[in-house]
Structure formats: C-alpha cells, structure tokens
Amino acid sequence: MAAITDDKLPVEDAHDTAMDVAKGSVHAHTEYDEYLDLCRDFTGQRLQLLVRKVDWHVLPQLIIIYLMSYVDRTNVGNAKLFGAIPDMGMTGQDWNTALSVFFVTYAAGGVAGAFSGLLAYGIGHLDYTWGFRGWRFIYCIEGLFSLILSILALWVLNDTPAKITKWLTPEEKKFLVLRNRFAAGGETGIAEKEEFSWKAAKDAFTSFHIYAVALMEFTLCVTVYGYSFILPTINLGYTAANAQAMTAPPYIFACIVTVFSGWAADRYKQRMLSVVLPNSLAACGFIIMMVTSQYPHLPGVTLFGVFLTTAGLYPISPAVTAWIALNCAGSMRRAVGIGAMISFSQLGGIVGSNIYIAGQAPTYPVGFGISLGMLVVCGIIWPIIYYFILKGINQKRAAIPLEEIQAKYTEQQLSDMGDRSPLFRYST
Template sequence: MNTKTAIASEDELRHGGSSAESMDSSEYDRFCLLRESFTEEKQAALIRKIDFRILPPLVLVYLLAYIDRSNAGNAKLFGALEDLGLSGQQWNVSLAVFFITYAAGGVPSNITLKRVGPRFWLPSLLIGCGSTIICSGVQSTYAGWISFRLILGIIEAGYRGWRLIYVLEGLFSVVVGVACFWLINPVPAKVTGWLTDKEREYLVLRNRFAVGGESGIKEREDFNMADVKKAFRSIHTYSVALTEFTVAVVVYRISFVLPSIVQSLGYSSVKAQAMTAPPYIFACVVTIISDLAADRYRQRALSIILPNTMAVVGFVIITITIRYHQIPGVTYFGLFLMAGGLYPISPAVMAWVALNMAGSMKRAAGLGLMMSLAQLGGIVGSNIFMPDEAPVYSTGFGICIAMLTAFGVIWPGIYYLILKRINSRRAAIPVEEVMTKYTPEQLTDMGDESPLFRYAL
C-alpha cells in the first residue's frame, strides 16, 4: 500500500457519528483546527511531497527484494541445475524451503519494523538479503543451495552465467541497502528538513484520529500484546489471507517457470530472458492503474476481483495454446494477461486488510500474519508444476485456474457482502446509544470491532 493510500483514505477508515467526548479533546480540537487550514489543494500538494520523498527508495527496496527471491528461474536457464547436479524434484524442494522461513519471519519482522522504524530495519534486511544471494551464487552443492535458500527466506519474510546473476544482483542489493540508511525516511513524527512543523503535526494527528472519523476517538499506537493477539484472532486476517495464499501459489512458481515457458515458444536462453520483461512491464502499468482506481472509487473488492478474472483468462489462453507451437504469439499474449492480472492483487489485498484493522500494532501484526500464511502458498506452488510436464504444465495451470476462480474471484465477492452486511447493522445503531454504552477508551480498545467502525468495501 503506498503512502497516498495510507494517508488519503481516512474516509474508508471511518467510525460514523458526530463530535463526541474524546480521550484527549484538546488534541482532537487541535487536529480539527489543522484540518480546516489544509484546503484540498494544500492537502494534495502535501501528499505529492510525501509520495516523492517516501516512495522511490521503498519501491527500489521492494524491487530488489523481489528480484533476489525470484531469480532462480533465470538461473535455471543458464545451467544452475547442471552445475549443482540437481534433479527436477530437488530443484522444486530448494524453491519450497525458502517459504518456510519466509513465512515464519513475517510477524516478528513487522513488529520489529514497528518498534525500531523503517530507516534502520528495511536497509538491514536488504543488506542481509543481498549478502545471502551472493553466497548462493558461489556455492556448488545441493546442501549449500538449500542452506542459503533457507537463510534468504528468513531475511526477506570461470563463473557460469547463473552465478553472475546471483553475485551481481546480490552485490547491487547490498550497495543499495547501505545507501537506504540515508534514503529511507523515518516515521512522520521524526521527519526533519522537508516537512514543516505544521505539516508534521497534522500528519501525526491525522494518522492518530484517522479511524475515529468525527468521533474524536484515537487509534491505539503503543506496543500492546493484546492487539497482537487480536490480530491472530481476527477473522479478517484469515479471510483475506485465503486470496493472498492463492496469489503466492501462482505468482512465485510462475516467476520461476516463466523463462522456461517463453523459451519453449522457440527462443534462445538469452532472448527468452529479454522476452520475459514485457509482461512484467505491462503488469506494472496495470498495477498502478488498478491502485489509482481503487483509491478514487473506494472499491477495494473490485480491485481484487477484476485482476483475478484477467489472470484466469490469461491462464486459460496459455493452457489451450501452449501445445501448439504454430501460434506462439497467442500464448505470449496470454502471458501478458496472466501477469497483468496477478501482480495488482497483492497491493490491493494489503490495502484492504490494513484499512479494515484499527490499532497500529494490530495492523502491523495482522499484515505480518496474513503475509506469513500467504507465503506458505509458495511451498504448494513449488510442487504443482511438474518438471516432466514442461512446458505444458497441465497440472500446474489447472490448479492455478481453479484456485484463482475460487479464492480470487468468488470468495472476495462473498467477503464483500459479509462486510457490507456488518456495516449496515452497525449503521442502524444510533451513535448516541454507542457513546452512552461505551467510554472513548473502550472504543479505542475495541478498534475495528467498535460499533462505530465502518469496513472498507
């Protein structure tokens, strides 16, 4: 979820109702005064300033982390299996073990990020990731390969060509990671230099009261194990994790086999590498458009359902046409639809679960738990594309189509209707009745379980 989403979506994180007694009325009054002084034009300018400062280094960090964990497919084209003496099944196992430690590290990593801040934690992770990638490129045994895949997982949550892929990409990640100690900004309260005192105060208070709407109810910001436990008990964590699990099953394995699929269309190893880029570029464009539309029209469910539908269509085209080498262009077109549908889903899912969890620690733990559960899908995905079925992969493509349809198209629609029904029931309760029954502190502790909270749809 980008900065614009996090800051500009306060209406979606709304408790209903008019002004009421707050935990700290003077602080809330100050927020209201600042909000009046920030016109729509000033607010848009502030958001743009934040986007330009915050997003570039974070985008670079995410890009490098993704490349580092998914470059095994490219290494395979350049002889990694032969040099390491691996069978197809051993290769699948080496891909799967990454997700064990990756899943286990999700919640602790997110809590640590919340405690120590992004400026220190994110660069440290990237440096560790790059160092592990370099080591992966210079070892030469199955045991060594497995070991470094495990280490890589817990950090991210005469050389042959494939070795150079690992060493050079890992080295670049380490260099960028060191630079990010200065490039990544801290939380708004600690920003100096490019935010005025007034802007900084407004952002801090806006984040604090975002879930309270006009009620003046704060969001809990301190470290609280009760909020972490609530995240583990929240049905919303597991509901959205179903969709993200499906995406992980599909995306991570597809990123490993895509170069081989393109090569099967009649291209050399080098050209196949280049031909994998356009589908990803298309996916980037679709992701940006999808996120902008979701922000503008406040439709979180549709930003998940529509891309999943596109991905299903792409998989159907690939499944039918990949058997016929006379029409490689049609298969390649299917790859565009597949990638363009798959990659917008995770940002949309992350935004949806973040918007529907109140309490910063509950949100951090909930996001970490959701991603941990979802990454277990990588283990499944690593074993459904059978090496002896290449490049048709009938089992893998069939499972992908079934899972995307069930948990990417149908289930989000059902979850949308459930949230809509909850919102309707809460809206029927008079605000005065809620404020009489509960104290502001109780409503803060309740978070998204509060009768005043409205779920983003």
C-alpha cells in the same frame, strides 16, 4: 474527551493561562479540535501538495527495496534456464524441494520481474566467462545489489511523521500525526490506540479479517511464484538469452496496470473489485496459456496469455495489503495484521514451487490447473463473499444509535476495540 486543565501546568504557567482565558485571548482545544482546525487548513491544492511531498520522500526508497526483494525471489527461473540444474547435479524434483525450503525461511512486483528479466538477459551473455555458467553470475551480481541496498537503507529510509524534521513543517507534521491518530474514529473524535499492546497484537492474530485477506494473498503467492519460476522456460521459440529479455515486456505492462488499478481503487472506493478484476484477467491468461502451450506454432497467442496473466497477478498484492490496512484500526493491530497476513501468504511459495513439474513441460497441466482453480475459487469467488460479509457488518453497526453506543462504552473502550468498535466501518 477531557479538556486541558490548569492543574496539569506549573503554578506560574497555570496562573498566566488562567489570566489569558479570563481575557478571552486563549481557547483551550482538545487534540481532536486541533485536528479539525488543521483539516480546514489542509484542503484542495494544499492537501494535494502535502500528499505529493510525502510520496516523493517516501515511495522511491520503498519501491527500490521492494524491487530488489522480488529480484532475489524471481531470478530462480532465470538461473534454471542458464543450466543451474545440470551443473549442480539436481533433478526437477530436487529443484522444487530446494525452492520449498527457501520459502519456509522466507515466510519469517511487476517492475521487479521486468528488472530481473533484463538483468538476466545482460548477465546471460557472461555464460561460460572465466569458465562459469551464467546462473552463477545471476546470483552473484543480483545478490550484490541487494547487499549494498540493505546497508544504504539504514540512512535513506524515512521514519514516522512525528520524527521527521528535514522536509515537513511543524504544521504538516502535526496534521499527519493527528490524521493517522483519528483515522479509525471517523467523525467521532475517538483516537486510535498507538502504543504497544500485547492484547492488540493478540487481537490481530485472532481477527477473522486477517485470514480472510491472507487467503487471497496466499492464492497470489501460489500462482505468481510458480508462474515466475517457469515463465522464462515457457517455449516461445527463443534462445535462452532472448527468452530472458522477452519476460520484461509483460512485467512492464503489469507495472502500468498495477498503477492504474491502485488509482481506480482509491478513486471509486472499491476494494473488492480491485482484487476480483485482476484475478479474472489472470485467469483468462492462464486459460490461454493452457490451451496454446500445446501448439508451439502459436507463440504469439501464448505471449498474449503471458501478458494477461502477468498484468492480472501483480496488482493483487497492493490491493489486498491496502484492504487489510484500511480494515485494521490501531497502529499496533494494523502493523501486526499486515505482517501476519504477508507471512502466512508467503508460504504459498512452497505450493507454487512444487506444482510445476519438470516432466510435464511445456504444458504443465498440474501447475496451470491448480493455479487457475485457486484464482477462480479464492481470488474471484471468495473476495465477493467477503465483500458481502463486510457489507452486512457495516449495516448492523449503522443501525445502532450513536447515543446507545456512547452510553454503553467509554471513549477509551471504543479506542481499545479498534476495528471491532461499533463506530468502525469496514472498507469494501
């Protein structure tokens, strides 16, 4: 990495700097040297305080926006419960087809499910108010929230650390910028490629890892959207309004499990288990619902299955998103990779909206069967296989001497290679 030289400075500044260097009062540092110095400063409690500061300024806005995005997607089952199908003269298949069209355009969270259910419970009491059915109020009121929030987001969302001036000190800003820049290079001092590059975007679309993780997220979308659509209509012996309210406790429990799962994944550095264990929990829940849905006198057991399924499904999306973010080096490749993964996987909503056939209610053998099969094959078995693939790649790269890598590639080449660099290690 090239050091700072006087020929990059104006003549008078170069002269002054040369004099300072001669006196030993100024030492030229590369960006990586500066980053290492900052790493020594930001340790222990100081680093924790900085992380908490970022969390408090960034996460609340994102949580609310994510919540409302899921409310819009999951209120379909609530609308169905309050008479949307007969009011519009639709059949069950017409309803599924409409949902498929919705997810084609959409392809371009636990708290949300609870919020949507509680909102629908309250809005449900407006059924037949002013001569309108409750499902119309669900769409109007919940849609209005999203519209207002989208306008507010223009002012409340934070930019990148380099552009924040209000709540980060210059030293904190510099540390965060450099930490992002050198994250992929480990202790090699090689910076990530940050500027826009069509090659980096193309590499993201041709990366095996994007599709490997997208398969897990696609499976989640198939199961979670189909499940969300029929959850309010599962026969537990409640009235329509109470059925809405009873969907909230499982989602609240899922929120708690999601937070714990994220903490455990970071604490123990286990990305594969953060996907496999929740999928296993969801699979157990589906098995319970498949069996007990045939016995209306066992609503408590069915509700237990609902709790397990919901708690198992919602931690998966944060887990796989974190996994692909950690395994894509370079800000451009990471951004494109995450976007591509989410876009591809959202098409799972097309499948999920068509596998729960109205004529098969309340047992839904096809819907539950497909969901369970995909959870086992793509949500449990495939992540384990992918884990061993990553371990194998890491072992091969670790066996290459550092001197051999440095002799074969320049620093710029290693930076351009991103996660394909022999210096990069995949998170498992």
